[in-house]
Each structure stands twice: as structure tokens, then as C-alpha cells.
Amino acid sequence: MITLENVTKIYQGGEKEVKALDDVNLQIEKGEIYGVIGFSGAGKSSLIRCVNLLERPTHGTITVNNQDLLRLSPKELREAKRDIGMIFQHFNLLDSKTVFTNVAMPLLLMKKPKEEVKKRVEELLDFVGLRDKADNYPDQLSGGQKQRVGIARALATQPSVLLCDEATSALDPQTTNSILNLLKKINQEYNITILIITHEMGVIREICDKVAVLDQGEVVESGSVFEVFARPKTAVAYNFVSTVMHDEIPESVHQLIRSQGETNQIYRVVFFGEATGDPLLSQIAKHFNVEVNVLFGNITELQGIPFGNLVIQFQGETKEINRVLMYINQQEVTIKEVLEDAG
Template identity: 70%
Template sequence: MITFDHVTKVYEGKDRPVKALDDVDLQVEKGEIYGVIGFSGAGKSSLIRCVNLLERPTSGKVMVDGNDLLSLSAKELREAKRDIGMIFQHFNLLNSKTVYTNVAMPLLVAKVAKEEVKKRVMDLLTFVGLEDKANSYPEQLSGGQKQRVGIARALATKPKVLLCDEATSALDPETTKAILQLLKQVNQEYGVTILMITHEMNAIREICDKVAVLDKGKIVEAGSVFDVFSKPKTAVTAKFVRSVMHDTIPDSVYSLLNNQTAGRHIYRIVFVGNSAGKPLLSQIAKTYAVDVNILFGNITELQGVPLGNLIVQFSGDEKEIKRAMMYIHQQKITVKEVLANVS
């Protein structure tokens, strides 16, 4: 549905050109919710604004539903853009217009018949839960309500693609969760393909099917949300994952370990799917001459699959610890030593 083919975007800076996007290849399939995450300055906004040509790529192609947008005439491009809705970080509502008029604006510009506009707008306001706010003004709404108006407006032209530009970053956690669930509902009920950019890994975890990590204008990692969360391949991805998985050893635990005797080993054990329910540590303690101490752990769910993370301390004879490690590997469970011979 959306294809970036060797897309580069360069801005002319005061001192030198700035390359915001660097040879980006990305494929978003029809019906997916695809997240792009990156730190500030990674190129996220440039990427999403290239989809509807709010920013024109310096080189490369952007395809939407089979159309090469850069090759279209002005008239063809206007028609193509009706299939692309956009939700903005700061809502971009007209403060002097009512909620009804804000949602109706794309239809009025397209000169849709008045009765059809009314039906479409009221249907959308009902869908986003704001049918009683039609005659209200944006200043009378909460942040979450404003974003719901923005979603309704973006859906007015019945788009095939919905672009979300940091759509939840201005909202509190509870409202963010509600808006993310609404976007998921949009995807499921309207069949709209969603491309969202964010710096919040929780948003990716909540609703996305796939994720790409953008760093300094380049896609450094991409894949299913589960694969990227469970086995991050780059340092920048691992940093994002830690923000929601909380899998680092707390400083207080490090301090405690430093006061203990030598011969201790610290391991990270990752449980995926059915393995999360196995009594692994209990079996190790019964079978091998190894003392097991759980230092830190959590379990989360990604796309319906449990993902557990434990940081454990093994102490005892070195040979017994190695035998225990072999047993874990035989169970096809990921284990990695993160700290050895603490003293």
C-alpha cells in the first residue's frame, strides 16, 4: 500500500545541506498498522510527510496504492491525496469553527453535497464518541477530544491510508491508550492502512503489526513487533525496547552484588511463548548443585504472545553452572551472561 523506494530527503541548511532521509526503503502492506520509531532528529516527520508530499523527496520514489505520487499531474495528485488522511500531533483544528465544520472541511473543499456531508460527519462523530459535541468549539474540548475530532476529520474522505504524526505525544497516558485503541478500531472496521511515527515504544507495542527503527535518516532495523522487541539487533533499538521492557539490572541490585563474595554469575533469561510457563529455575535447582537467586524480572505480551525476561544469579561450582547452562540451551531458551564473578 505504501512503498518507499530509495527515498532521500536533503534540506538546504545555513552552513551545509542536511540529509534528513538517507536511501530509505520501506514497504507497508495493505491493512497493516506500521510504526516508525526514532529519537528526535531521526527523520520521522520528514518520512511521513513524504507520503502525502507535504515534503517532496530529493530522490527516490514514493508509491501509494500503486501510484507513483511524484509522477502525477497536479489534478491527479489532488485526487490521490483524498485517499491519504493525516492526524497531527497538535490537532491542527480551526479554532474559529465548530467540531462539525472541522470534520466537514475536507468534504466542503471537495464540494460534496450538503446532505451527504451531514450524514458522513455525524456518522464519524458517533464513531469517535463525540456526537454530542458537534456544535462545540475546539477550545471547549480536552486534548483527547480534540484528537478524536482530528481522527474524524482525517476519515472524512474515506481514505485508504491514515498517517499519524506523533498522534499521542501531547496526551496523558490514559488518553493515549484510548486514542490508540480508537486507531486500532479504525484499522479493523474501516480497513484503513495506518502508518504512524512516534518516539514512544509503548504506542508501537499496543497496536502495531510491524515496526521500523529510524536513526540518522536510515532504517537500521525493521520487522514484526514481536521479533524486534524480543531480539533487537542494534543499540538504538535495544534502548527503545528497554524503555518498555524494563530489563536492566537496577543500581540497587548492582550495589548488593558488589558486597557479595566472588564466584557469582548473573544471567539474562528470555522466555517466549509456551516456555514462559515452564518451571525452568525449579528444575535447575533440583537437578544441579547450583543456587538460583532471581534478581529482577517481568513478563509482557506482544501480539498475543507472552515474553518473559528474568535476571538471575547462579552460584556454585563452575562445572555445575556450565551444566545448568547447557540444560537451558537444550530447552531452546535464550540465556546470556551479563555479569560474571562479581566481588
């Protein structure tokens, strides 16, 4: 559906070159909701603007719906872009036009018949819940309502692909949830492929099937949302995951452990699926001569799969703790030491 092969984007700033994208490769399948996350300056906006050629890449290939966009004639490209809708962070509405006209604009530019335009716009305003706002102007709307108008406008030409450029970053949390639910509804009812760029891992967790982590113009990690949340391979991915999992140990707890003057070892144990219901810690307490202290823990759900995360402290002889670790490694969990010899 969307393929980026070896995409590089270089901006010229006088005598200095800025490489916004560096050999990016992505494969987004039809019907997926795919997220790209990165900090400010990572290259996210450049990437999404390259997908519909608002920015032309310096090198590489961009294929959408089996068409190599860079090889199309200007007329063919205009046709291809009608199949790619885009939602912007700051809405990009025409303040002097009504909600109805804002949504109708892509169809008016295509010189569609008046009745066809009216029918399509009314259908879309019903879909986004703004039928009663058709005659209002953008400055009479809330931020969430403005974004719904932007979404309706992006859907006007019945695209198969929807690009979302930080579509929720200007909204409050409650409004963000309503917009994400609307995007899920669009994906499910219209089978539209959605590409979202964001700096908020909560958006990725809530809506996406897959995610790519962008850092300094490079894709440093990609996979299913579950894989990246459960087993982040890079520091930048781990930092993003931590923002929504809230699994960091406060310094006050570290100080308490150090003050005990004993050898303490701290581990993060991650549980998946059915393993979240297994009495692992109870079994350890029964069969091994160690004390187990749960410092933090939570169970959430990722893509319908239970996902548990515990930060635990073992106290006891090193030999016995090693036996515990061997036992845990035989279970359907992942364990990683986060602090050794804190005493």
C-alpha cells in the same frame, strides 16, 4: 500498500546540507498498523511527511496503492492524497470553526453536496464519540476530544491509509489509551492501513503489528513487534524496548552482588509462547549444583503471545554454570549474559 524505496531527504541550510533520511526502505502491507520509532532528530517527521509528499524526497520512490506518487501530475496527486488521511500531534484544528465544520472541511473543499456532507460528518462524530460536541469550538474541548475531531476529519474522505504524526505525544496516559483503542477500531472496522511515528515504545507495543527503528535518518532495525521486543539487534532498539519492559538492574543490586566477594554471573532469559509455562529454573535447581537467584522478572503479552523476561544470577563453579548454560541453550528460550564476574 505503501512502499518506500531508497528514500533520501536532504535539507539545504545555507552552505550546509542536512540529511534527514538516508536510503530508507519500508514495505507496509494493506491492513497493517506499522510503527516507526526513533529519538528526536531521527527523521521520523520527515519520513511521514514524505509519504504524502508534504515533503518531496530528494531521491527515491514512494508508492501508495500501486501509484508512484512522484510521477503523478498535480491533478492526479490531489486525487491520490484524498486516499491518505493524516492526524497531527497538535491537532491542527481551525479554532474559528465548529467541530462539525472542522470535520466537514475536506468534503467542503471537494464541493460535496450539503446533504452528503451532513450525513458523513454525523456518521464520523458518532464513530469517534463526539456527536454531542458538533456545535462546540476547539477551545471548548479537551486534548483527547480535539484529537478525536482530528481523527474524524482525517477519515472524512474515506481514505485507505491513515498517517499519524506523534498523535498521542501531547496527551496524558489515560487519553492516549483511548485514542489508541480508537485507532485499533478504525483499523479493524474500516480495514485502513495505519502508519504511526512515535518516540514512545509503549505505543508500538500497544497497537502496532510491525515496527521500524529509525536512527539518524536510517532504518537500523525492522520486523514484527514481537521480534524486535524479544530480540533487539541494535543498541537503540534495546534502549526503546527497555523503556517499557523495565528490565534494567538497579545499581543497588549490582553493589550487593559485588559486596559478596564471589564469582557471580548474571543473565537475561527471554521466554516465548508455551515456554513461559515451563519450569526451567526448577529443573536447573534439581539437576545442577548451582544456586539460582531471580533478580527481576515479568511476563507480558505481545501480539497475543506470552513473553517472559527474567534477569537471573547463577552462583557456583564455572564448570557447573557452563553446564547450565548448555542446558538452557537447548530449550525454547533465549539467554544472554548481562554481567560477568560481578564479584
